[in-house]
């Protein structure tokens with residue numbers, strides 16, 4: 025399934041590995057100069073990528089439990105939408121969404137929007 | 142007037158439909174030549190599955206026979222492909238070397254099956270599933286007998302498998318994902334489908350990654366990643382399709398995933414149109430016929446100089462395996478702002494899922510009962526505002542006409558013959574009659590008089606709603622706290638049903654117990670994982686993704702994302718060698734903090750995740766295993782020095798602590814379990830505020846339990862006093878097992894004891910000797926497979942993906 029969240033034309037797609045490298049309902053980390061990126065694989069095989077920092081206190085979202093298109097942060101159980109990076113429920117905040125697409129089973133991330141934060 | 146020359150490349154279902162429109166609208170507009178790589182006329186590709194299974198013959202699925210082409214003056218060149226298009230000279234070159242000029246060109250080359258680049262993929266006996274040749278090869282293989290392996294558990298794969306089975310082959314379907322048709326079905330519905338497929342004698346292996354196709358001169362089998370080999374005389378690859386756009390690309394047309402077309406089905410060259418599976422329109426590629434028909438109409442209009450507009454299609458599919466009803470329509474991906482309504486009727490094997498966005502229905506998946514498919518599909522396509530129907534929508538058109546109803550009213554509105562309890566065949570009318578005629582006022586009474594909800598219990602919520610509907614406020618339902626928002630059932634009911642229905646996987650639980658969400662949440666998944674692990678020791682495979690991070694990587698996550706590592710120190714004992722190994726590890730991995738814990742062992746804090754396996758390897762070489770400082774399981778056993786050294790010691794408290802820890806490590810429990818063993822009532826090991834404690838006295842061992850010293854400080858209760866060490870250990874193991882079986886997930890021993898009472902626990906693990914023996918037996922059975930050091934496993938490479946980044950990017954710039 026091809027899925028482009030944003031920045032399709034920003035054209036800094038970098039291949040980071042195969043979809044099958046990521047456990048289903050799990051995540052892997054991609055290290056970059058500007059910080060870690062969490063790449064998630066939902067039960068329906070959709071791939072998402074977020075900056076690996078919880079909007080609450082910076083918890084590593086890659087370590088959370090993935091359910092539906094959300095992840096529960098491992099530190100204090102905030103629930104973050106994988107689609108928008110927004111915190112669900114009563115809490116507020118937003119994790120940065122990274123553009124991601126899949127071509128022939130390879131995951132590509134759009135690094136053009138990745139700046140130091 | 143000379144007719145324009147139209148050349149059609151490909152003669153599949155899309156091309157056939159374009160020609161039909163052209164000849165209906167303007168029979169004389171074009172002089173048409175069709176090139177088809179397949180050596181035959183136009184046939185209905187979607188009916189290949191009935192041909193494979195023997196339910197139909199090739200002749201039955203023809204769309205246009207030779208006479209059709211002859212009558213319309215169409216030149217059909219069979220078995221000849223077009224190899225190149227020259228847009229400057231407006232000519233095409235066929236593979237037979239001939240060159241033909243065109244005024245307009247129509248590309249309808251369909252798609253190619255994906256072939257996984259495995260060793261052995263070119264061996265005779267390895268086929269794809271796309272055209273009649275493939276079907277003929279499969280039938281020939283079936284006639285020779287043996288086993289077929291179908292790689293891919295999607296629509297095509299399952300149809301191929303069912304067809305081959307019908308032709309008498311043994312069939313194994315290999316599917317990469319944990320459940321079948323994961324794009325369409327959530328795991329629970331995938332489980333239902335798998336059961337239905339297996340019921341026809343087809344073997345289904347999920348999470349199966351094919352490593353190689355075996356054989357010298359022809360296929361002999363496949364080997365999976367885990368080393369397993371399956372013998373096979375036929376291998377069918379049905380893992381997906383890819384738009385066939387090579388020709389268009391070579392001709393310099395704009396392509397992406399497919400040949401790019403505008404809303405008039407025109408490519409980037411105004412004289413070239415494209416339709417069917419080979420195109421990409423507004424970012425979408427299709428793999429079904431309905432969209433192709435819509436495209437074909439618009440393309441014909443364009444060719445005739447009166448361009449129409451194609452705006453994309455909403456698609457619906459059905460699995461064409463006789464006896465299995467599966468329908469899906471629209472878009473059912475879970476997304477922000479979308480809600481789902483799930484209906485599971487376990488007794489009838491029915492599953493329905495609707496996906497709503499705002500007030501519109503955007504997708505529907507139906508399994509087992511697809512009668513309302515068209516109704517839902519119409520709603521998806523028309524974008525009907527469903528706000529008034531919402532509550533009853535999932536029950537289909539029969540119930541959705543009326544005004545919105547609350548759930549009780551909805552049950553009240555069911556007809557008298559509506560089945561309520563599938564297990565005992567009790568309908569609504571009987572229950573209502575019993576309630577009124579016999580003056581029933583509780584769930585238990587209804588159970589006794591009608592048997593409804595007395596077996597599996599999954600209709601309990603319905604029966605309760607009937608009680609409310611019939612008795613009004615006079616009925617107060619027992620308040621069961623649901624496990625989470627995904628179900629109305631409480632923890633105890635879920636556990637009871639796991640046993641009663643022999644449910645052995647999370648998807649099975651979710652389907653059979655009618656979960657309301659498609660794949661659960663972070664609350665129910667870890668709980669279900671524990672319940673299954675506890676109920677089916679050695680059988681159920683721990684679901685890593687349903688575990689909290691600490692129990693997944695077997696270390697405690699810290700606030701900065703590093704981890705702490707606590708090795709076991711049996712009963713608080715250590716040795717110079719262990720201490721040296723710990724010191725060396727701390728140096729080698731630059732571990733910032735080394736601390737003595739409140740549990741009598743040493744904590745290494747601030748370890749990087751990537752370093753964990755190496756740290757464990759070093760500790761493991763010194764004989765240390767995980768202290769499970771993170772586990773809903775046995776944590777520490779604190780001891781004091783006891784009779785070995787202490788002048789007051791009455792028994793060997795250190796020795797007993799070590800024995801208990803050795804017997805009980807590795808066990809998973811509803812919440813953490815901590816033990817303490819003190820050598821005399823001075824209680825230096827603080828045994829009287831532990832989950833389970835032992836206070837040694839002159840006459841033996843006083844067993845305590847249900848203490849805690851965390852958020853609530855709670856002194857223990859005395860369970861009993863026993864004379865021998867052996868009996869003490871036995872009772873503690875039986876007690877732990879009872880807690881494992883009855884405790885709700887995350888409920889510590891003291892809360893469990895509060896709920897079920899100290900007296901009942903005592904009667905079961907102390908007084909009732911046969912019961913105690915049975916509990917002990919079950920504990921030991923579970924320990925036989927549970928005592929595997931998770932660190933050692935991971936040092937050997939288990940779950941290796943956890944401990945290394947997927948990639949590192951953006952570092953090479955300086956070098957470039």
Ligand code: SRM
Nearest residue numbers: 697705737738739740741742770777815849850851852853
């Ligand atoms: C390391 C340690 C503190 C220390 O430096 O001494 C510790 C550290 C943590 N404790 Fe503790 N507890 C430690 C002994 C205790 C004790 C004392 C004991 O065990 O004798 C208690 C009171 C006894 C008890 O459990 O009743 C204790 C009561 C808690 C509680 C409250 C439990 C409760 O039911 O109220 C929590 C929270 C929880 O479990 O939900 C907790 C949770 C934690 C966690 C796991 C918090 C977390 O989830 O991250 C801490 C993990 C730190 C880490 O990464 O290692 N810790 N904690 C001790 C580890 C013992 C060991 O060797 O395994």
Ligand SMILES: Cc1cc2nc3c(=O)[nH]c(=O)nc-3n(C[C@H](O)[C@H](O)[C@H](O)COP(=O)(O)OP(=O)(O)OC[C@H]3O[C@@H](n4cnc5c(N)ncnc54)[C@H](O)[C@@H]3O)c2cc1C
Nearest residue numbers: 151153154155178186187222223250251417418428429430
């Ligand atoms: C077994 C099976 C079951 C299916 N079941 C369903 C179903 O239940 N419902 C549904 O909606 N869809 C189903 N489909 C999908 C459906 O058949 C396709 O979507 C449809 O056939 C696509 O039509 P098309 O004209 O684009 O391509 P095709 O029908 O594949 O036709 C393309 C033709 O072009 C020819 N060709 C390719 N390149 C060249 C060239 N260079 N020169 C000349 N000829 C060329 C090919 O040989 C082929 O004959 C099924 C498909 C299969 C294989």
Ligand code: SF4
Nearest residue numbers: 787789790820821825
């Ligand atoms: S328990 Fe009693 S006897 Fe044992 S060490 Fe402590 S004080 Fe000494």
Ligand code: FES
Nearest residue numbers: 078081083097100
């Ligand atoms: S850091 Fe994520 S919830 Fe606190």
